[in-house]
Amino acid sequence: MSNTSIQSKPDNVPKHKINWGRLEEAERFSEMVKLFRQGKINRDDFRRFRLQxxxxxxxxxxxxxxxxLKLPAGEVYSEQLEKIxxxxxxxxxxxxxxxTRQNFQLHWVALEDVxxxxRGLAESGMTTREACGNSVRSIMCSPLAGVCPDEVFDPTPYAVGATKFLLRNPLCQALPRKFKINFTCCEKHGMARMVDIGLIPQQGEVNGKPQRGFKVFLGGGLGAQSFVGHQLEPFTSEDEVLYTIVSVIRIFDRLGNRENMARARMRYLVNEMGWEKFQNLVLKERAMIKMLLSVIIKLEVDKTVESMRKISISSEIPSVPQGYARWVKSNTFKxxxxxxxxxxxxxxxGDVTSNQLRAIADIAREFTADGQIRNGFTQDMVFRWVRDEDLPRVYSKLLEVGLANPGALTMASVVGCSxxxxxxxxxxxxxxxxxxxxRKFIELKIDEDDDLRNSTIKISGCPNSCGQHEIATIGFYGGGGRLGKDMYPLYSMSLGGRADETTTLGHSCTKVPAKRVIPTILKIVEIFKSDKKSGETLDLWVKRVIEGNGGPTIKSLDDIKELLKPVVIAPTKDQDEDFYADYGSDGSYHTKTGRGECAA
Amino acid sequence: MCGLSKEKTTRVTVDADKLRSEIRDKSVKVLDIRKEDDYKQGHIPGAINLPLASLLADDSPDKVLQYAQSFGIGDETPVVVYDDTFGALASRVAWTLEYIGHEDVSLLDVTYGTWKKLGLETSSEIPSTVKTNHSLKLQPQILATSDYLVPAKEKGAILVDNRERLNYLEQHIPGAINIPYRMLASGQNILRPKEDLRRLIQNRNIAPDSEIITYCGSVGTLSGLGYYALKSLGMDNVKLYVRSFKEWKSLEKPIEKQNDANYWDLSAE
Structure with a gap:
């Protein structure tokens, strides 16, 4: 063991390097709220401004x-967490x-205080600019970028470079609809095929010389109607990446559907036009831009290798707290x-208290060599560059603030939209x-079951997929059910979704009342256990069933549906009043919706 | 002298350095309103203990006057109050003194915890006090009662709820706006700098001469801090609804809420 016990707070803590914020935007916002309240700006104009x-x-x-917030690549520093x-x-x-897109959201802020x-965010280098509205949203990057064993190179500087170019760029201030770009480290850890532009690093060759580049996927996305992205070409060199991104945005800006908001995302354009035609259009546009632009545009990529600071390692061997082995198995990644x-x-x-954020900031200062935190893709937060020897101490610290729950990288960690x-x-x-x-699954120790480790559960409150239910092994989206005159919360369940190199949208299976979701999942696990082949995991079993190779007892999703029938049956209100109330409500369930805010 | 003391009443907060020099000059009475046990373990030198609970057990003007007199607080004695609860409890005591007609009362701008963290002197000595006289001049213009609220609101008064956001969303007095007490502090100070506070008020389009009534959950502590935050901006027409939401509910008066949203489930508490 190298340097021992430096107990004081390290003073070499990295601070944010890029200031994404602009104080004048805060001032303008306050002026605009006043004008809006005085009736000097109409509701729709103000709404557009607010979302932007x-x-x-x-x-x-x-x-x-x-x-x-808009946190490019999900990067955030301790001082910034404290500000949040x-x-x-x-x-x-x-x-x-x-x-699920690596950002923080602060809810129920009075319009007058926005x-x-x-202002506070800008003081700490953060922005909210173009985090909503018809703009290029925060550019994502796998939280494992730079440390993933399967990656060809670290895509983080490219995600940051693309943000530098596109943020506040006039090119993307009034797109037909929102636009999402994801960089990922490898095939497994990202969602390159489920966004407007997805990029996976790969090594290629240009004029006989090895060069960095990407596999670029276009036209994917989740929503009321979801599509899987198409690969543009076998290899897109790093010099062409920005030209490619700009070409795609320009085509979308020109041809995207501005009449019908529900069909405005680029994936509909790709689908309606047909992939080949769209692909040709992009390649032509790119060739034209390269010829016509008088300047060369290239991503500003900071390739300086970050020097990792030395972090304190206690010389004393910590006593290993209860639950450590279970946690280390399900929450850490080599x-x-x-x-x-x-x-x-x-x-x-994805919810975290202010006090927990402060504890996370302290832990990052004390234990991470890069002094940084990254938000993940599944409403989670990630410390990187933690010394293996320090893991028991990190666990103890997390335990103190209620953040040491196991299950992060297993099916027990569930995504739910707001x-x-x-x-x-x-x-x-x-x-x-x-x-x-x-809570139930952690109590049942579902996270310890290797058969379930790679599977996911994701839940949306409506068909619009913010909870990403369509790429979950077991996905749900909310709606209303009715028995006689009584309404109850009812989810539609799909099975077999995934977001890796075999990206597949979940197949609709059956409807499940809210208060029967837990027994339904447990029943599926039971069916799987009795039907699976030796060594088979839940996600692979579902895949096999969907592909028509099921057996012996389960040949199709219909067989699963049949076995679930007794679980999902609705009792009358007299038999079970609680069934008719949604989680978090005492009163009878009724549906009520307002106008969507995604587009404006 | 009269002019001077008038000017002094606008002193809402006092910083630690100023208080230390006033303690040295013996020109100030300091009230520590923490629990007796905490006080006995250490307090700002010369501070007299008046636990909030004792005051709340009977905060009738006569009783408060008795306290003031027994502490040696005369009509012209400057008083500084502190607590260890972000200034809210101290505010309630300060307001009570103001209500019986004591003009020169201020809040220490840090808590006792911060005072200690700053390494400033403390003492466990209990000061002796000499009884003095204090007149009783009730100040009804800083008190709001439940009967007063509705007609005042109809005449344009602004009702400010100083409880936390989720409590406010769940239920509040109809028409009240929410300025959570957490918004009022900054860093180690119990109140933000004036220019910051002024911006918060301006953003809400509240005119400086508005009549404002603050309230909170039960006994007027959080809203006491709200009262002094507004006073620190020189806003004079501010009242404390001291019996607050607890009384309002017990009187079964109308309540407003933010409907159709499960906001509590967003909390990670």
């Missing part, structure tokens, strides 16, 4: 906002929410750099349901 600056309306009211913690305590509800939050691990935090539906906690479109409380499922 990351403030979403809240369920059934415009008087409160959900503020979405303060802002949440002062202006939001004392908790922040980690989204400018104060933007980096390609020997001796280092990533630590994933199991949050509940649902009726704040969203106008939601039909059910998917957010709370995801928490309930997760």
């Amino acid at each position: 600056h990351g403030a979403y309306g809240s369920r059934m009211t415009d008087d409160y906002s959900m503020i979405r 913690a303060d802002l949440s305590e002062q202006f939001s509800i004392g908790s922040a929410h980690v989204s 400018s104060e939050v933007l 980096q390609k750099q020997p001796g280092f691990s990533c630590v994933f935090l199991t949050l509940e539906s 649902g009726t906690t704040s969203c106008n479109l939601a039909l059910t409380n998917s957010h709370r349901l995801a928490k309930e499922v997760q």
Whole structure:
């Protein structure tokens, strides 16, 4: 063991390098709110402005906002987490929410205080600009980028470079609809095929010389109608990446459907036009831009190798706390750099308190060599560059603040969109349901079952897929059911979704009442256990059934549906009143929705 | 002298350095309103203990006057109050003194915890006090009662709820706006700098001469801090609804809520 016990807080903690924020945008926001309140700007114009600056309306009211940060590549530093913690305590509800696109969201902020939050964020180098609205949303990058054993090179600087070029760029201020770009480290850890532009690093050759480049996928995306992206060409060299991105955005800007909001995402354009035609258009556009532009545009990629700071390792051997082995198995990931691990935090539906954020900031300072935190793709947060020897101490620290739940990288970690906690479109409380499922599964130690490890459960509160249910092994989206005159919350369940190199959208199986979701999943596990081949995992078993190679007892999803019938049957209200109330509500269930905020 | 003391009443907070020099000059009475046990373990030198619970057990003007007199607080004695609860409890005591007609009362701008963290002197000595006289001049213009709220609101008064956001969303007095007490502090100070506070008020389009009534959950502590935050901006027409939401509910008066949203489930608490 090298350097021993430096107990004081390290003073060489990295701070944010890029200032994405602009103080003047906070000031302008406050002016605009005043004008709006005085009736000097109409509702729609104000709404467009508000969304462009990351403030979403809240369920059934415009008087409160959900503020979405834009954290390029999901990177965030300790000082920034502390700022978010303060802002949440002062202006939001004392908790922040980690989204499935690596951002933090602060809910129920009074419209009049949004400018104060933007001001605070800008003071710490953060922005909300183009986090909502018809813009290029935060550019994602796998939280394992740079440390993943399967990656060809670290795509992080490319994601950051693309953000530098596109943020506040006039090119993307009024697109037909939102636009999403993901960089991923490898085939497994990202969703390259489920976004407008997805990029996976690969090594290629240009004029006989080895060169970095990407596999570029276009036209994928989740939503009321989901599509899997198409690969543009075998290899897109790094010099061509920005030309390619710009070409695609220009085509979308020109040809995207501005008449019908429900068909406006680029994936519909690709689908309606046909892939080959779209592909040709992109290649032509790119050739033309390269010829016509008088300047060469290239991603500004910072390739300086980050020097990792030395971190303290205690010389004393810590006593290993209860539950450590279980946690280390389900929440840590061995980096390609020997001796280092990533630590994933199991949050509940992505919610984290201000005090927990401060503890996370402290732990990052003390234990991570890169002094950074990255938000993940599944409402989670990740420490990277933690020394293996320090893991027991990290676990102890997490235990103190209630963040040491196991299961992060297993089926026990459930994704749930915000649902009726704040969203106008939601039909059910998917957010709370995801928490309930997760609590139950951790209690049942589902995370310890290797057969279930690679599977996922994701829940959306409506058909719009913010909870990404269509790429889950077991996915749910909310709606309403009825028995006689009584309504109850009812989910549609799909099976077999995945987002790796064999990206598949889930196949619809059956409808499951909210209060029967947990027994239904447990029943599926039971069916799987009795039907699986030796060594087969749940996700692979479902895949086999869907592909028609099931057996002996389960030949198709219909067979599963049949076996679930007794579980999902609706009792009368007299038999079970609780069945008719959604999670988090005492009263009778009814559906109520307002206007969607995604597009404006 | 009269002019001077008038000016002093606008002193809402006092910083640690100023208080230390006033303690040295013996020109100030300091009230520590923490629990007796905490006080006995250490307090700001010369501070007199008045636990909030004792005050709340009977906060009738006569009783408060008795306290003031027994502590040696005369009509002109400057008083500084502190707590270890972000200034909210101290605010309630300060307001009570103001209500019986004591003009020169201020809040220490940090908590006792911060005072200690700053390494400033403490003492466990209990000061002796000499009884003095204090007149009773009730200040009804800083008190709001449940009967007062509705007509005042109809005449344009602004009702401010200082509880946390989720509590406010769940239920509040109809028409109240929410300024959670957490918004009022910054860093180690119990109140933000004036320019910050002013921005929060301006963003809400509240005119400086508005009549404002603050309230909170039960006994007027959080809203006491809200009262002094507004006073620190020089807003004079501020009242404390001291019996707050607890009384409002017990009187079965109308309540408003943010409907159709399960916001509590967003909390990670």
